[in-house]
Amino acid sequence: MGYVKYETKSAVAVVTIDREKALNALNAEVLDDLKATFEGIDTETVRCVIVTGAGEKSFVAGADIAAMSGMDAQGGEAFGKKGNDIFRMIETFPLPVIAAVNGFALGGGCELAMSCDFRICAEQAIFGQPEVGLGITPGFGGTQRLARLVGPGMAKQLIYTAKNIKAAEALRIGLVNAVYPAEELMAAAEKLAGQIAANAPVAVRACKKAINEGLEQPMEEAIVTEEKLFGSCFATEDQKTGMQAFLEKKKGVSFQNR
Template sequence: MSWNTVELEWDGDVATLTVDRPEAMNALNVETLEVMGEAITEAAAEDARVLVVTGAGDDAFIAGADIAYMQDLDTPEAQEWGELGHDVADALAEFPAPTIAAVNGYAFGGGCEMALACDLRVASESALIGNTEIDLGIIPGWGGTQRLPELVGDETARRMIFLGERLDAQSAAEAGLFGDVVPDDELEATVDELADRLAAKPAVAMRAAKQTLNQRHEGSLTSGLAFEKRTFGSLFGTADQREGMAAFLEDREPEFE
């Protein structure tokens, strides 16, 4: 199936969801998030044994969220925006079969958070990843504050979020964000092989394995995500948020108070 900004393609029991906005470096707007949710639901309904998530083109996995859209949101609107992003990230995290993020370029902000929500991450050598929201006057709002420490540890997560650090693929792999880093022209083949191996495993046992792994942080993650959603929305309308996003859109350094 395909939508205007998302494609869902099948190869046997493996479904691949491609965010298809290369002219915007696959940045996520409302329409794209909504149809991503529909595509994930469709893949689950059709009993995909593996779901791969990637971005169209050669430059970006998902470069982030649509900052031009976010710039003038008030707090209630930002809460709704945060809820929408959480819904999609949660759908990936709770997908009944394994999910793989094929990170083929920039994965910043919301793009990083979508990768974090997947079970496994494979990156091309040219990939860059980071929770860069602090320079926009906000915080990660789609799960980053809760999922990133799970992968890289508290110290590294705090440095990445506090400083808005962008890690190259090898540094990210050393930190625990990527399981594999491969040459750019080998990413698709590597992910295909991994997906085929996963799809060949017993589906019922695989579902049970994923549910059990996810259960380990069910209580604290749920409360943490809820707190993140409230805090994310509350930052919209602040002087820092307005200045951070204006500076980004005007291609200049922000001047925070």
């Protein structure tokens, strides 16, 4: 892909937004490449995905302002739908997706990170939704996911003020899970992804589905969703392997994605 690099390390895939000269800003071509990359991931051999940005300065600095500046209302809405469709695909992707935020994550970059299952970041990372300073709203899910992650009050403050925050503040409000020195970020992301990949993949996918769907349901419906997914695991070889190993006190279980 022209603007997205893809590599696999054992059962972990690394997706890198690679438009470094533009601080990895999102235009239509980048979004198309990102979509195609995720559509091409082999979910039978890959068990966890890491998303990051090329270079040392930026994860994704935002949507491409030059590309947006000439849009009318119809074009803006279409561009918003394009980004939302792709980010929703990432959010509901069957495998866990970790955002390794190595620098600026502003506007569309923050929204991309929020579409991942969780975020870890470098100490120099900067987060924000600066859109109102440009005369627009967040357009790729920022008004929705930020409020769900950090609460409506904090989300409104960040969005209304267009204020950027540093990594330590992002950790304090729960936007990220952990902060690392820049040189340790990818190693930490790969270690975390490896820990996830070592567990029963069918069960991990079921957990993601249960959490994501349950957050959009009343508790009475959410627990039924969990019950069904819980039950479905008992039809897998991984459940038999995992429980037998526990009973026999075996370590280093190898799950077969079935």
